[in-house]
Amino acid sequence: MISIVSIADRPDLVPVTGKWRWEAFFKDEMSLDEMLRLEQECASSSELMPTVLVMLEGEYPVGMIALCLDDLEGRPDLNPWLAGVYVDPRYRGNGYALRLIEELEGLARNQGIKRLSLYTGNATGLYHRAGWAMTETVQRKGRPYSVMQKNL
Structure with missing residues (x-):
């Protein structure tokens, strides 16, 4: 059975989500310990942002x-952001990323958010399938990234 929970409700998942996020996105920017501390702060926050959602298959975490x-330095005009989409490699190809995107969009919509932004270096196809549109290309650390948005 698939379920989606917040790390605010399941802080025991912080070591998993922190490690995933560090390995996929922040390995070159901070230590794993720093990432785990930030992830714990996120789990302890009562604010809407940041929110981390985790997909579970049974009790096993499979994505976030x-x-x-x-999320993109110097671009507060694009707030808020959908970020950190990650699915464990053993579970990819099952549509889990799209389900996570839909869940987060629903959460944002229910909180009165009218538009979300994201940036990606290699997953524009995934986001196009989810109804997102590319708005611009930016350079980050010498690499091109697509900025995408979706009206909710």
Whole structure:
């Protein structure tokens, strides 16, 4: 059975989500310990942003997604952000990323958010399938990234 929970409700998942996020997105920017500390702060926050959702198959974590502010430095005009989409490699190809995206969009919509932004280096196809539109290309650390948005 698939379920989606917040790390605010399941802080025991912080070591898993922190490690995933560090390995996939922050390995070159901070230590794993720093990432785990930030993930714990997120789990302890009562604010909407940041929110980290985790997909569980039974009780086993298989993927995650985040809602946050200021994901792309210097672009507060694009807030808020869908970020940190990650599915464990053993579970990819099952549509889990799309389900996580839909869940986060629903959460944002229910909180009165009218538009979300994201940036990606290699997953534009996934986000196009979820109804997102590319709005611009930016350079980050010498690599091109697509900025995408979706009106909710």
